Amino acid sequence: xxxxxxxxxxxxxxxxxxxxxxxxxxxxxxxxxxxxxxxxxxxxxxxxxxxxxxxxxxxxxxxxxxxxxxxxxxxxxxxxxxxxxxxxxxxxxxxxxxxxxxxxxxxxxxxxxxxxxxxxxxxxxxxxxxxxxxxxxxxxxxxxxxxxxxxxxxxxxxxxxxxxxxxxxxxxxxxxxxxxxxxxxxxxxxxxxxxxxxxxxxxxxxxxxxxxxxxxxxxxxxxxxxxxxxxxxxxxxxxxxxxxxxxxxxxxxxxxx
Numbered sequence: 642x643x644x645x646x647x648x649x650x651x652x653x654x655x656x657x658x659x660x661x662x663x664x665x666x667x668x669x670x671x672x673x674x675x676x677x678x679x680x681x682x683x684x685x686x687x688x689x690x691x692x693x694x695x696x697x698x699x700x701x702x703x704x705x706x707x708x709x710x711x712x713x714x715x716x717x718x719x720x721x722x723x724x725x726x727x728x729x730x731x732x733x734x735x736x737x738x739x740x741x742x743x744x745x746x747x748x749x750x751x752x753x754x755x756x757x758x759x760x761x762x763x764x765x766x767x768x769x770x771x772x773x774x775x776x777x778x779x780x781x782x783x784x785x786x787x788x789x790x791x792x793x794x795x796x797x798x799x800x801x802x803x804x805x806x807x808x809x810x811x812x813x814x815x816x817x818x819x820x821x822x823x824x825x826x827x828x829x830x831x832x833x834x835x836x837x838x839x840x841x842x843x844x845x846x847x848x849x850x851x852x853x854x855x856x857x858x859x860x861x862x863x864x865x866x867x868x869x870x871x872x873x874x875x876x877x878x879x880x881x882x883x884x885x886x887x888x889x890x891x892x893x894x895x896x897x898x
Contacts, residue, residue, distance in 0.1 A: 678865050679723060679820040680820045682724060685703065686747065687747045688704060689702060689703060690703055690709060698731070698742070700713040700747075700749065702748065712749075715749075715750055715751075717740060718738070720735045720736030720737050723768045728771075730771075734768050738755045738756045738757070739807065740754070741805075743804070754807055767779060768863070770828075772823055775810075776799040776801045777796065778797045779796050779830060780795050780797060781794045796813040797809055798811035798812070798849060811846070811849055813841070815834075816835050817835075818832055818833070819831040821864065822863075822865055822866045822871075824866035825887075826842060826844040827841065827843065827887055828841040828849070831863060833860050836860065837858065840852045854890060856890055858880060862875060866884070870893070877898055878895050879898065880895050
C-alpha cells in the first residue's frame with residue numbers, strides 16, 4: 642500500500658510540474674478513468690474496487706465509500722500479479738497467463754479467456770498494458786523476484802481484438818523487465834537488468850522495433866505516461882521527463898522516496 646500511495650503522490654507532483662511548465666496544458670480524466678502504473682494489485686472502476694490476492698479477484702462495492710462491501714469473489718490459478726481496466730475490460734497478469742475478464746456486470750467479473758504460455762516463460766511476473774486491440778506484457782523470471790532461476794524474460798504482444806481468443810503475435814527478449822507504459826506509438830519498458838528505460842516503436846504492434854531513444858536510469862520499476870510527460874518510479878526516487886520530442890527526451894526533476 643505504501644508503494645501505491647507513493648506512486649499516487651508522484652502522479653500528483655508530476656501534474657503540478659506539468660501545469661507549472663505548460664500553462665495551457667489539459668488533462669481530461671472522466672469520472673470512470675484513473676492513472677496508475679502497470680504494477681498494481683487493485684483498480685477502481687464504475688463504483689467498484691477490484692483487488693487481487695494470489696489466486697482470487699475480489700470485487701468490493703464502493704456505494705458507501707466508508708464501508709466497502711465484498712460482493713463477489715472469482716477464483717483463478719495461483720499467481721495473480723497485476724490488474725488494469727481498459728475499455729470496460731479487466732486484464733490480469735499472472736505467473737502463468739494473461740487473463741481477460743468481462744465486467745458487463747461490474748459487480749461480478751467473469752473470465753472471458755486465459756492465454757497459454759510457453760514452458761520457459763512460466764512463473765514470470767507480468768505487468769500488462771493495453772492499447773487498442775493489442776496487449777503488451779513483460780515477463781520477468783528471476784530468482785528472489787518470482788521464485789525461480791532466470792529461464793527467459795521477454796516482452797510479449799497479444800492481439801486481443803477477440804477478447805475470448807487472444808493470440809500472441811510477437812515476442813522480444815529482455816533482461817530484467819519490470820513495468821511498462823505507452824504514449825502514442827512508443828512503448829516504455831523498465832529494464833532493471835540494463836539500468837535503462839527502453840523505448841520501442843509500436844506503430845505496428847505485430848512488428849515491435851527497438852529505438853535509439855532509450856535512456857539510462859538505475860533500477861527502474863514502473864512508468865506512467867501522461868501525454869508529453871513520463872513518470873518513472875525507481876527504487877529510491879521518482880523521475881520526471883518531457884517526452885514531447887521522443888528523439889530528445891529531457892529530464893524535468895525528481896522526488897526522493
